[in-house]
Amino acid sequence: MACPQSFNLSIIKTSTTLRFFSNTSNQNSFTVSYLMNKCGFTPEFASFASKYVHFETPERPDSLFAFLENHGFSKTQILNLIKRRPRLLIYDTEKILLPKLEFFYSIGFSRPELTKILTSYPAVLICSLKKQIIPSFNLLRNLFQSDDKAIKTIKRYGAIFVYDFERNLIPNMNLLRGIGVPESNILMLLNHQPRPLLYDQVRLKEIVEEVKRMGFDSSTKKFVDVVIALSSMSKSTLEKKFDVYRRWGWSDQEIHEAFQRYPMCMAVSEDKIMAVMDFLVNKMGYSSTLIAKQSSVLRQSLEKRIVPRALFARELLSQGLVTDFKLSVLFHSSEKVFVDRFVNKAPDLLKLYKERLNASEKKKRVSIGCNISIL
Numbered sequence: 406m407a408c409p410q411s412f413n414l415s416i417i418k419t420s421t422t423l424r425f426f427s428n429t430s431n432q433n434s435f436t437v438s439y440l441m442n443k444c445g446f447t448p449e450f451a452s453f454a455s456k457y458v459h460f461e462t463p464e465r466p467d468s469l470f471a472f473l474e475n476h477g478f479s480k481t482q483i484l485n486l487i488k489r490r491p492r493l494l495i496y497d498t499e500k501i502l503l504p505k506l507e508f509f510y511s512i513g514f515s516r517p518e519l520t521k522i523l524t525s526y527p528a529v530l531i532c533s534l535k536k537q538i539i540p541s542f543n544l545l546r547n548l549f550q551s552d553d554k555a556i557k558t559i560k561r562y563g564a565i566f567v568y569d570f571e572r573n574l575i576p577n578m579n580l581l582r583g584i585g586v587p588e589s590n591i592l593m594l595l596n597h598q599p600r601p602l603l604y605d606q607v608r609l610k611e612i613v614e615e616v617k618r619m620g621f622d623s624s625t626k627k628f629v630d631v632v633i634a635l636s637s638m639s640k641s642t643l644e645k646k647f648d649v650y651r652r653w654g655w656s657d658q659e660i661h662e663a664f665q666r667y668p669m670c671m672a673v674s675e676d677k678i679m680a681v682m683d684f685l686v687n688k689m690g691y692s693s694t695l696i697a698k699q700s701s702v703l704r705q706s707l708e709k710r711i712v713p714r715a716l717f718a719r720e721l722l723s724q725g726l727v728t729d730f731k732l733s734v735l736f737h738s739s740e741k742v743f744v745d746r747f748v749n750k751a752p753d754l755l756k757l758y759k760e761r762l763n764a765s766e767k768k769k770r771v772s773i774g775c776n777i778s779i780l
Contacts, residue, residue: 435461443470444487444494458491465495472498476506477516482524490527505534512542513556522563529566541566544574549592558596568603577602577609584613585623594629601636612636631668638671649675653682654693663700670700681707689715691732699732710736713761714743720757726750 433455440451440458443466460466473483487493496502509519523529532538545555545565559565568574574595581591595602601609612635621628635643650660663670673681681703685691696702705711714735721727727747738746748758 433459439463439466440491444491445484446488454491458494460495465497468498469494469496469502472502476520478520478524482520485524486527486530490531493527493530496530502530505530505532505538508534508538512552518560522560526563526567529563532566538566541570544570545595548595554592554596558599561597562599565599565603573603573605576606577604580606580609580613581623584617586628587624590626590629593626594633598633601632604636609636627668631664634668634672643671646671646673646675646678649678650697653686653696655697659694659697663697666698667701667704670703673703677707678703681705681711684712685715689719695732702732702736705736709762713758716761717748717754717758720754721747721751724751 433452436455436459437448437451439460440446440454441448443463444451446454469487470483473486474480478486493502506519510516514522529538542555542559545558546552549555549558578591578595581594582588591602601612604612609632612632615635616628616631617623619631621631638646647657647660650663651657655663682693682696684707685696685702686693702711718727718730718735722730727750748755
């Protein structure tokens with residue numbers, strides 16, 4: 406059973422015809438005043454929201470503020486919750502909200518984790534505890550045969566509780582089973598990227614048919630990776646990403662082969678593709694064709710991994726401490742392996758590496774003039 410629909414202020418666009426009338430009825434005037442003065446609503450939105458939420462005294466809405474503050478929500482988070490779900494202002498916090506929070510605490514959520522999830526997905530607080538939240542958690546736990554995996558799934562996508570499992574999740578899992586996707590791969594998808602399994606069945610079927618048309622074997626993990634990649638964008642967005650790669654000199658065959666090898670290279674944003682390619686090709690001297698053959702590097706963090714490691718590798722090469730670096734070794738090694746294998750070879754450069762790592766983490770975009778190839 407899915408959560409009931411509720412007034413969602415975040416999706417309402419301001420209309421030029423929406424005005425705050427001075428003749429607001431006395432019945433709603435206190436509500437409107439409270440929403441404006443306490444919650445920061447504009448007069449127009451306060452007037453609109455008062456059609457769905459009504460109170461004549463501040464006790465109940467004030468109790469919501471106090472309740473959420475006591476459970477670790479900041480003022481900014483509270484106001485965000487209320488703007489997205491004004492209906493919360495008329496809830497009985499002790500009878501309706503407290504049992505939900507206590508349930509999440511009981512299954513292992515910390516207060517910071519819970520405030521983060523509920524601030525991102527306030528609709529969860531509207532869901533019925535007995536009819537939706539608990540049954541959904543129990544189903545996840547039974548599917549995974551693990552409380553820990555069920556909790557990790559919820560942390561990755563807290564909105565999972567607002568979906569009707571009987572209408573979406575179960576039929577979609579059966580769809581994948583019917584075309585030969587192993588149970589282990591279906592559960593991996595549910596655990597790491599549950600959204601595709603919560604789509605309307607028609608949408609998922611279209612994606613699956615497209616993946617099959619591309620020639621991917623449904624029994625492999627890569628099939629699931631392609632489903633994830635394609636479900637994150639429209640066909641027009643996918644074509645735009647093809648165009649970005651073409652701008653960097655990739656042929657259609659190279660794009661197809663890159664996608665075959667590493668489907669998630671298409672899940673990278675157009676801006677990030679441009680930034681990574683610009684740094685590796687124009688600043689560091691790598692060939693675009695080489696990156697096409699190892700497209701998984703595009704998913705790495707530019708600031709935290711690619712830039713500091715590439716610049717450190719340049720220093721090692723200039724000092725003759727290494728003769729070559731493969732992209733996979735340079736960018737896919739864990740931090741511990743990278744430090745043990747390369748950084749410790751030059752203790753005098755350890756400080757330099759840490760400085761560049763820290764500096765890169767503080768910047769979203771890094772522009773460094775470097776004409777030295779490290780190949």
